[in-house]
Amino acid sequence: MSTSQAVDARSADPGGAAEPATVDPPARARRSTVRRRNLRTALLFISPWIIGVLIFIVYPVAYSIGLSFTRYSGMEAPTWVGLQNYVTAFLDPLVRTSVGNTVFYAVIAVPLGLVVALTLAIAMNQNVREVALYRTIFYAPSLIPAFAMSFIFIVFLNPQFGVFNRILNVFGGSNVNLLGDPTGVKIAIILMAQLGAGNAALIFLAGLRNVPKTVYEAARVDGAGPIRQFLSITFPLLTPVLLFNLITGVSGALQVFTEAYIVTNGTGDPDAGALFYMMYLYKNAFGFAELGYASALAVLLFLVGLALALLIYWLSRRFVNYDVEAG
Amino acid sequence: MSSMIQTDTQSVVRSKKADAETYNRRADGTRRPWYSTLTARVVMIVLSLLFLLPLYWMIASALKSDEELAQFPPTLIPRSWEFGNFVEAVTAMPFLTFFANSAIITVSVVVLSVLSNFVIAYGFACIDWPGRDKLFYVVIATLFLPFPVTLIPMFDLWARLGLVNTLFPLIIPAAFGSAFYVFLLRQFMLQIPQAMLDAARVDGASEWRILWTIAFPTSLPALTTVAIFAAVASWNDFMGPLIYLQDQEVQTLSIGLQAFRSVNAQDVSFNLLMAASFLVILPLLVLFFVFQRYFIRGITIGGFK
Numbered sequence: 001m002s003t004s005q006a007v008d009a010r011s012a013d014p015g016g017a018a019e020p021a022t023v024d025p026p027a028r029a030r031r032s033t034v035r036r037r038n039l040r041t042a043l044l045f046i047s048p049w050i051i052g053v054l055i056f057i058v059y060p061v062a063y064s065i066g067l068s069f070t071r072y073s074g075m076e077a078p079t080w081v082g083l084q085n086y087v088t089a090f091l092d093p094l095v096r097t098s099v100g101n102t103v104f105y106a107v108i109a110v111p112l113g114l115v116v117a118l119t120l121a122i123a124m125n126q127n128v129r130e131v132a133l134y135r136t137i138f139y140a141p142s143l144i145p146a147f148a149m150s151f152i153f154i155v156f157l158n159p160q161f162g163v164f165n166r167i168l169n170v171f172g173g174s175n176v177n178l179l180g181d182p183t184g185v186k187i188a189i190i191l192m193a194q195l196g197a198g199n200a201a202l203i204f205l206a207g208l209r210n211v212p213k214t215v216y217e218a219a220r221v222d223g224a225g226p227i228r229q230f231l232s233i234t235f236p237l238l239t240p241v242l243l244f245n246l247i248t249g250v251s252g253a254l255q256v257f258t259e260a261y262i263v264t265n266g267t268g269d270p271d272a273g274a275l276f277y278m279m280y281l282y283k284n285a286f287g288f289a290e291l292g293y294a295s296a297l298a299v300l301l302f303l304v305g306l307a308l309a310l311l312i313y314w315l316s317r318r319f320v321n322y323d324v325e326a327g
Numbered sequence: 328m329s330s331m332i333q334t335d336t337q338s339v340v341r342s343k344k345a346d347a348e349t350y351n352r353r354a355d356g357t358r359r360p361w362y363s364t365l366t367a368r369v370v371m372i373v374l375s376l377l378f379l380l381p382l383y384w385m386i387a388s389a390l391k392s393d394e395e396l397a398q399f400p401p402t403l404i405p406r407s408w409e410f411g412n413f414v415e416a417v418t419a420m421p422f423l424t425f426f427a428n429s430a431i432i433t434v435s436v437v438v439l440s441v442l443s444n445f446v447i448a449y450g451f452a453c454i455d456w457p458g459r460d461k462l463f464y465v466v467i468a469t470l471f472l473p474f475p476v477t478l479i480p481m482f483d484l485w486a487r488l489g490l491v492n493t494l495f496p497l498i499i500p501a502a503f504g505s506a507f508y509v510f511l512l513r514q515f516m517l518q519i520p521q522a523m524l525d526a527a528r529v530d531g532a533s534e535w536r537i538l539w540t541i542a543f544p545t546s547l548p549a550l551t552t553v554a555i556f557a558a559v560a561s562w563n564d565f566m567g568p569l570i571y572l573q574d575q576e577v578q579t580l581s582i583g584l585q586a587f588r589s590v591n592a593q594d595v596s597f598n599l600l601m602a603a604s605f606l607v608i609l610p611l612l613v614l615f616f617v618f619q620r621y622f623i624r625g626i627t628i629g630g631f632k
């Protein structure tokens with residue numbers, strides 16, 4: 001192997017050890033030669049990723065942009081319509097409804113999801129004997145597929161025989177049909193999503209375990225209580241993982257689909273209350289065969305998603321703390 | 328030389344194990360009284376009950392008879408214990424066909440994901456080359472791309488290849504890596520001591536050999552994590568099968584169950600649906616219980632930076 005030969009040559013060089021002061025520049029040059037030779041090997045190793053990016057990202061993004069200027073049913077060749085799809089999108093009342101629903105979802109589900117995930121992560125990080133059991137329990141609902149979780153909620157919230165109404169009755173409330181109300185159905189879907197906070201919680205847990213123990217010990221010596229320790233140490237050091245979870249949370253909220261599809265059996269009703277953006281996009285593409293229009297909707301989602309991710313990243317430079325290295 | 332590698336490998340894998348023995352000790356080594364963790368325990372038990380509720384309700388509903396399920400107020404513990412519901416659920420729909428399709432997709436995706444992401448992550452973590460860290464930023468950036476923009480062109484492409492209504496569109500992409508798994512594995516593999524890799528190189532081992540003899544055993548916890556994530560994502564995937572699998576013979580459990588419910592929309596037996604759903608998640612629950620320790624270690628050691 002080329003790499004090992006170069007390293008061998010250096011270690012076998014008796015002159016190098018004798019004159020350490022003069023050997024530095026040639027050694028550095030040799031190192032960069034090694035790195036350049038490594039380039040070929042490394043590119044071979046990462047080649048599946050490079051091919052994947054070209055086929056599964058670059059090509060489809062470019063193709064989507066192209067299709068968004070056409071009318072295309074998937075059968076005949078696409079016909080050029082210019083900006084018409086975008087004009088239609090801005091005037092389409094269902095686009096407005098679906099954007100409203102998605103924003104409603106994101107504004108509540110993303111912050112709530114971060115709080116739930118962080119709470120779970122702190123619970124998963126407690127110093128008790130049976131912590132492995134709690135970790136398993138908190139993560140278990142994340143293993144339940146969205147379709148099964150939706151079935152459970154449909155039974156749970158059933159207006160005639162659901163437990164939810166039984167609980168309301170006990171507290172003196174009367175029966176409600178949460179899934180029959182345009183706002184209620186969104187709230188149900190938001191609550192359902194919270195049970196799947198296990199993945200984000202594990203990422204927070206990874207961050208919690210990377211805070212060096214010595215920092216806490218120092219704080220304890222200085223007389224900081226648990227709340228003070230959380231606010232002054234844990235939280236600032238968690239900001240990098242918070243950033244990660246925030247961006248993935250926003251991105252996931254923009255794409256909310258499966259729960260809404262199952263709960264409403266693909267309709268998005270009542271009153272388009274659960275018609276999220278992704279569901280409307282899906283309906284246009286695979287229900288109405290309006291692939292050109294759906295592509296325009298996809299491009300708009302892409303641009304908004306990208307802009308939000310960049311905005312969050314830019315804002316994060318003010319609050320994300322990279323001071324302490326992983327311990 | 329080889330024994331040194333082995334010790335180092337084990338120390339990386341087990342570095343967090345010491346934590347387990349310090350659970351009831353203070354930082355200075357003195358024993359804590361049992362009640363110091365009482366509040367934490369109470370909170371965690373309440374949270375646990377809340378998070379177990381959906382699973383419990385699924386099992387309880389699966390065991391109820393039609394009449395009992397339609398009863399108000401609902402019974403908290405099933406009175407009838409209809410284990411026959413599980414048999415009926417499996418026979419009311421082509422459950423075994425759905426199960427086989429899901430299994431073929433999931434096993435293929437797990438194998439391909441573990442192999443491809445491992446090799447890619449090795450290129451990003453263990454080989455030193457110019458431009459490596461800059462290109463890694465591109466990997467991270469693709470993690471945040473909203474994927475729906477690729478949906479229609481990919482469908483169009485698979486349709487042109489005549490592969491819609493086959494399992495291939497759901498399997499083949501796994502062979503090309505995925506940003507999140509590359510990221511996870513890279514973070515973990517950066518912990519492998521560089522000296523260990525260099526020592527093997529001095530001994531004349533090729534990168535390919537180092538990949539399998541040193542990096543692979545060391546990275547097992549992270550590879551387990553990737554395998555579980557990939558298995559759960561693939562087994563539970565709904566949108567992919569919804570778009571690509573239209574005929575019943577090729578459908579998976581997730582859309583098969585939804586289709587069963589859709590077809591019988593007026594009079595769907597939710598106890599059967601719950602019984603079938605429980606059978607769907609059972610393999611994942613078993614998998615997770617068995618590999619739980621590796622899984623959590625794999626994600627928490629590398630860290631997120």
